[in-house]
Amino acid sequence: MSSIRLFLIASILAILTLFNFVAALQGYQASLREAEQLFDNQLYQTAKLIANLHTEQIQTPPSPQNNLAYQVWHNNQLIATSSPSLRKPIIELLPGFDHANFNGYRWRTLVFYDDNHNNWIIVAERSDLRYMLAESVITQAVLPILLGIPLAGLLIWLIVSRGLKPLRDLSEQLKNKQANDLTPIAIPDLKSELKQVNHSINALMRRLGSALDREKRFTADAAHELRTPISALKVQLHNLREEVPQGNEAFAQLEAGVERMQHLVEQLLSLYRSTPEEFSHQMTRLNLYELAQEVIANQHHDFEKCNQLLELEGDNCFVEGDPFALTTLLQNLLSNANKYTPPGGQIRVTTEAVGGHICLKVEDSGPGISPTDYSKVFERFQRLSHIKDVAAVQGCGLGLTIVKHIADLHNARTSIAPSSFDTGTAFIILFPRTPDSHD
CATH class of the missing domain: 3.30.450 (Beta-Lactamase)
Known part of the structure; x- marks a missing residue:
């Protein structure tokens, strides 16, 4: 029973x-x-x-x-x-x-x-x-x-229902706690049988809070400490470039390794900034279409270098969100599309109202993702091995993890589907729709 x-x-x-x-x-x-x-x-x-x-x-x-x-x-x-x-x-x-x-x-x-x-x-x-x-x-x-x-x-x-009321109160407090709320649970006049349970839950929350603090400090400290030697390496590489013959393969690999390391550090910092403890709850009303325009304008040169066609479609759609976090989300989605779309390929960003949601879609004409791997791409440090020359693509496997995390912070649903092109993948983010989401 x-x-x-x-x-x-x-x-x-x-x-x-x-x-x-x-x-x-x-x-x-x-x-x-x-x-x-x-x-x-x-x-x-x-x-x-x-x-x-x-x-x-x-x-x-x-x-x-x-x-x-x-x-x-x-x-x-x-x-x-x-x-x-x-x-x-x-x-x-x-x-x-x-x-x-x-x-x-x-x-x-x-x-x-x-x-x-x-x-x-x-x-x-x-x-x-x-x-x-x-x-x-x-x-x-x-x-x-x-x-x-x-x-x-x-x-x-x-009588039994009355006796179980403190247990229901404890359950209600646990259910109503936010993801970043690790404060102790306090219930006045708690029965002696539940005091040990309440004490164990609060002790678990304290241990969980300590573990999260350690992880946060380690990520932040490691990222910040790595920035200094990476900057020094880049300065030394810049000075060394004049002494190394043009087209030196070892020097090119060294530069690529340093760039990869810098990218990893920046992604770690982005992941740290988007944790619930650091995430700002003072969300503002943002025009998702205009935000996409700004991000595309800032990253357009990356697509021009690859001779890729980048399009923006849709209407003015408004969501409640954090500007920095949503900018990071769009940057990572576009960066992912830029990396895996071949030269001369197509990338399309769409913002539109769909039913009770505001839809942000980024699709490309790249090699695509197998449906069996849809659940894997959002895992940390996950890079799909079936994609040709994946090792040559700069990345650390954190970009889509950050996308999923930011979407969760905005109560948005993340999904993957085949793109509308002949090949490729579409990343779809569905934000909750408010009465004034579409102007």
């Missing part, structure tokens, strides 16, 4: 029902014994009453509804009976209680010897009628217990 509430209620009700059943059964059996004793005592009093009435030679008219039968015997002669058909002894003349069958019924019998008149008195009462009466009385006593079980179930439900 997946619900603690249902488990507790079902268990308590099962135990309560079991105990009520056992108690009702014991009470039923005990009540039957007491009723039997009462009826037997009544039968004995009836026998004494008959003995004192001097019923000799008195015949009682037969009554099919009568539940009582009697005989009075004196010296083996029947001197009184409740029915003319009862001419033989109902039961053997031995003092005490017993059972007998006659007239189609089972009867409880009592043989009583009257010392004063030397008479044997036999009194019989139908067993079925006395059981019916006893069961009627007992049922009226037991029925409230059985009917009280549903009411007890309702009360147990309310």
Whole structure:
């Protein structure tokens, strides 16, 4: 059973029902014994009453509804009976209680010897009628217990629900916490059973916060510390270029390695800046189309060098976002398209309103990505090996990771699809649409 509430209620009700059943059964059996004793005592009093009435030679008219039968015997002669058909002894003349069958019924019998008149008195009462009466009385006593079980179930439900309220409050606080909120959870008047759980959760948050701080410091410190020697290397390479023959392959590889290292450092810094702790929540209303124009203008020379056709289509679409983060997102998408689109290829950026979203699409005519690899491209340091000459393409495998991370910070959905060109890939970012997203 997946619900603690249902488990507790079902268990308590099962135990309560079991105990009520056992108690009702014991009470039923005990009540039957007491009723039997009462009826037997009544039968004995009836026998004494008959003995004192001097019923000799008195015949009682037969009554099919009568539940009582009697005989009075004196010296083996029947001197009184409740029915003319009862001419033989109902039961053997031995003092005490017993059972007998006659007239189609089972009867409880009592043989009583009257010392004063030397008479044997036999009194019989139908067993079925006395059981019916006893069961009627007992049922009226037991029925409230059985009917009280549903009411007890309702009360147990309310009590258990009330008892689980602190657990619901704890769950609600956890659910409402933001991704960057690692502050301790404080619930007033927390029950003792949940104090340890709350303490463990807060301890976990402290450890998680410490781990994130260490990762943040390491990324920032490593990136900043690497910038200085990289800058020094670039200065030395610039000075060395005049002394190295034109077209030296080793020198070209050295320059490419330094550029790659600088690119990796810059990407690490971008990834660090876009973490929830550093991300600015003071989002502004941005025109996504105009932002794309600015980024394309700044990076247009990269596409011109590769003789690539870069197009911007769509309308003015507005989103709530951070300017720096969205600029980084567009730069990485365009840089990725520039790297993997062959010379003379096409790249298209589109901004448009689609249903309840604002769509940003960047598609190219490059080699494309296999659908089985769609989920891999957003992983850190992931570079798809099936793409020809991928090693020759400058990159560190962080660009699309940063794109996905920034999109998540803006509550946007990221997806990949084939491009509208003959080959290539389309990266699609769907931002939440606001009432004034399209002007």
